Every structure is written in C-alpha cells, then in structure tokens.
C-alpha cells in the first residue's frame with residue numbers, strides 16, 4: 001500500500017502547509033502588479049498594438065527573435081520596461097545592467113524604437129503582455145478533446161482499425177457456423193444410417209462431399225471468372241483516373257524548412273510568407289529576404305550553438321544572390337486556371353480546406369486530389385459568402401425565389417470557360 005506520504009515524498013505536517021500558504025500569497029502578490037491595468041479593454045487594446053508592432057519578433061510565452069515577453073514587468077519595474085519599449089537604444093546607452101546583458105544574450109540585436117506609441121498604448125501593451133492570451137489548462141484540454149471528437153465525426157463512419165477487427169470477427173463467426181453445421185451433418189448421417197432406408201435414400205445419405213466436382217461445376221467457373229474480370233477492370237480504371245494525380249506527393253526540399261515549426265509552433269501567419277493569396281492568382285513562395293527578417297538574428301534553434309547548417313543555406317542564397325530551389329508540390333496542368341484571391345479573399349475559404357493541416361506538416365505534401373472532379377464537387381456544394389459583399393446583392397435578390405441557397409454553381413462555377421482558357 002502506498003501511503004499518502006510516500007506518494008508525494010513530502011511530510012504533510014503543519015510546517016509544509018504554512019510554507020505553501022505563504023508561497024501562494026507571494027505568487028498572488030506578484031500576479032496582481034498594481035502598476036499594470038488588468039481590465040479586458042486594456043488587454044484587447046494592447047493586443048492590437050502588439051500585433052501591429054511587436055508580433056514579428058515577440059510572442060508572450062515563447063522566444064522568437066526577442067525574448068518571451070510575459071513577466072517582463074516582474075523582471076523590471078514597469079517604468080523601465082516602458083522606456084525600453086519606447087527607445088531601447090537610450091536605455092542601453094544609459095548603461096542599464098539588466099538590459100545590457102539581455103542585449104548581449106540576443107547577439108546585440110537592436111530592438112527598433114517605438115517613439116510613436118502614446119502612454120495609453122504603452123499601458124495597454126503592458127496589460128496585454130501580463131494578462132493576454134492566458135492558456136487555461138482545463139479549457140485547452142477540453143478544446144483538444146473537442147477537436148479529436150470532431151475529427152472522428154468529420155471522417156463520417158467507422159475508423160478503419162475497427163473495420164479490420166469487425167472483419168476478423170465475422171470470419172471467425174463464419175468458421176464456427178461451418179464447424180457446427182459439419183457436426184450436425186455427421187450426427188444426422190450416423191442417425192440415418194441406423195434407420196432402415198430404401199436404396200435411393202441410402203445412397204443419398206452416404207454420398208461423400210466432392211470438392212473436385214464443385215470446382216469443375218459451371219456455376220463455380222462463371223462466378224470466379226466474373227470476379228477476376230471485375231477486379232482487373234476496377235484496377236485499370238482506378239489507374240487511368242489517377243494518371244497525373246499526385247495526391248500525397250511530398251518531395252524533400254533543399255532546406256529542411258518546417259511548417260510545423262513556423263506556422264504551427266511559432267504561429268506565423270500564412271500570408272506573412274505567401275504574400276499573394278489575397279491579391280492574386282498565385283500564393284507565392286517567399287524569397288530568402290522574408291526568411292532573413294528573422295534569420296538575421298535567429299541563427300539556430302534555441303539551445304544550440306553556432307549557425308545551423310540549414311540556416312546557413314539561407315545565408316548562402318542571399319550572399320550569392322541565388323534563389324532557393326524549392327521543389328513545387330501543387331501543380332495544375334496549364335489548361336486549368338485557378339486563382340487564390342478568388343477563393344481566399346472573396347470566397348473566404350481557409351487554406352486548410354484545400355491544403356490540409358499544413359501547420360502540422362514537417363514536410364508539405366499534396367492533401368487534395370486537385371482533379372477537375374474535386375473543383376466541381378466543391379462548387380456544387382459550397383454556398384457563396386454573400387454577406388457584406390455588395391457585388392452579390394442583386395444576385396441574392398434574384399435567387400430569393402429558389403429554395404436552395406446560392407451556391408458557386410449558380411454563379412457559373414461549372415462553366416468550362418471559367419476554369420479553362
């Protein structure tokens with residue numbers, strides 16, 4: 001039996017309880033820093049300023065180009081923090097020991113000055129840094145459980161592992177039934193053999209099961225031939241349909257760049273790198289300069305010394321002015337026209353609907369089939385996001401009589417010329 005004491009390795013006497021009590025009070029006092037406004041409005045306003053000016057380099061709970069900011073006002077008095085944000089150069093020039101060390105720790109990366117921020121802005125920023133986007137562990141767990149449930153529901157039906165189990169069980173049951181039937185037959189045969197039967201019946205009862213005869217019978221041959229023909233035909237048709245379809249294609253890239261790290265963990269917006277998605281046809285692959293916004297400062301993953309060989313490749317590309325030769329993953333044939341801004345900006349469709357969970361991919365792979373059927377299916381099913389788009393007001397009015405919602409097919413989404421030159 002485990003006693004409570006050995007379980008946690010602490011003596012639960014009055015002394016420990018008292019220490020815990022005072023520790024709690026201490027944490028409480030720390031959290032309730034009177035210099036920082038904790039109201040929701042201040043936090044929300046601070047978030048806006050933060051996203052506009054600081055998000056390229058900072059996160060609250062994670063090191064990016066600069067340190068994780070949460071707790072900055074615990075490490076230094078709020079007034080010092082404000083001075084540093086406004087103009088870090090001035091604070092460093094004054095010889096402040098804490099910030100000078102921090103500056104050294106970050107490879108002498110100068111934080112840009114933010115003289116334009118008002119006192120209100122600065123106060124709101126501190127509110128956001130202290131209280132913003134707090135992760136409540138219980139809520140996070142619930143959300144995680146929620147998405148898992150959602151995935152199963154979205155897949156619609158029975159997961160494949162269960163299908164295998166069900167099949168095996170069915171086979172076992174069938175074998176059992178066969179055995180039982182065999183037993184019944186042998187018992188019946190024995191019984192009948194003891195009876196007095198006429199010759200015909202006698203012959204019928206004692207006949208042996210002849211496998212060879214069954215195999216040679218016309219019925220059996222027809223069934224087997226039909227099965228083989230069907231199988232061959234299906235394989236051939238599937239093969240033909242998949243000519244040129246590259247679903248799942250995930251080539252190795254020249255730099256081990258990870259979307260899971262950048263778009264997932266570091267939460268960099270897709271648009272930060274794929275600058276074309278809202279303005280044009282092509283999403284664009286970022287040039288090395290965009291990588292350099294951060295990698296001038298970040299030379300390796302946290303905790304490692306020197307320059308990472310993978311990041312060195314970015315430096316080489318910039319120094320030699322050569323492009324990084326990313327291998328293209330998605331590729332429609334020339335005869336088809338696809339436009340990102342039409343789908344992302346006008347249609348309001350998430351990248352993940354077509355590209356899958358990119359933010360979880362170490363290496364990007366093609367998630368959807370990208371066939372004509374795939375485009376058309378979605379155009380048949382998807383309602384147009386007409387709300388707040390004056391362009392569609394007239395169409396919506398004309399469409400009011402029909403019972404169905406306005407879908408992409410209703411605005412010409414199935415016309416050959418819309419997708420073909």
Ligand code: HEC
Nearest residue numbers: 053054057065066067072075085102103106109110111114
């Ligand atoms: C170009 C990148 C960059 C931008 C943009 C930036 N910072 Fe920084 N920040 C840094 C770096 C790097 C440091 C580490 C100190 C140094 O090198 O000067 C730092 C340090 C800090 C610190 C001290 C953190 C600590 O642990 O004590 C605070 C506070 C801070 N930044 C707030 C902000 C705020 C608020 C903004 C937006 C208004 C901002 N920074 C914008 C790069 C940046």
Ligand code: HEC
Nearest residue numbers: 262263268269270273326327328329330351355358359364
């Ligand atoms: C820091 C920059 C950066 C961010 C942020 C980023 N990407 Fe990328 N993305 C790249 C680079 C570089 C490539 C080319 C290398 C590769 O395929 O991994 C790429 C490739 C892709 C491709 C494959 C392109 C092809 O060749 O067909 C898709 C799709 C894509 N990204 C989607 C996304 C989505 C969706 C997000 C947001 C969740 C995102 N990316 C965020 C840099 C970025």
Ligand code: HEC
Nearest residue numbers: 056064255256257286290291294298300301302308310311
């Ligand atoms: C907004 C900032 C930012 C941008 C833009 C960015 N990165 Fe990064 N990248 C980081 C940070 C921060 C790390 C280190 C993460 C860590 O410490 O775990 C990193 C890590 C990496 C690594 C891992 C190095 C290793 O040795 O494992 C590679 C490779 C990389 N980045 C490539 C790129 C490429 C290529 C681009 C441009 C397409 C790019 N990054 C754009 C912030 C950025």
Ligand code: HEC
Nearest residue numbers: 270274277282283284330331332338343344349350351354
């Ligand atoms: C309606 C489906 C759809 C949506 C939504 C979508 N894409 Fe694409 N994406 C495609 C198709 C199709 C291609 C192939 C285009 C081609 O080969 O001409 C592609 C290609 C790409 C490429 C390769 C470079 C290029 O432009 O051809 C990148 C990068 C990319 N998408 C990123 C994104 C990002 C980031 C988002 C979200 C902001 C997004 N996509 C949203 C369907 C989509």
Ligand code: HEC
Nearest residue numbers: 337338342346347353375378382384408411412413418419
């Ligand atoms: C996930 C759903 C989805 C997929 C997949 C999709 N589309 Fe679309 N598409 C839309 C929506 C929604 C619109 C309507 C946007 C708007 O409001 O104009 C649209 C509009 C269009 C239009 C403009 C139609 C018009 O009449 O103005 C073209 C062209 C188009 N898509 C081409 C394609 C091609 C080519 C593919 C396949 C490579 C594709 N789409 C895949 C959802 C999709």
Ligand code: HEC
Nearest residue numbers: 244332333336370371372375376379413414415416418419
């Ligand atoms: C929503 C967009 C869309 C519409 C509408 C559309 N197509 Fe396509 N079509 C495509 C795409 C994307 C491909 C390329 C598919 C691939 O590579 O598998 C394609 C391929 C084709 C091909 C080449 C077949 C092949 O497998 O390479 C033909 C022929 C074709 N379409 C004819 C038509 C005709 C005729 C219509 C009008 C009845 C039409 N398409 C309407 C998107 C569309």
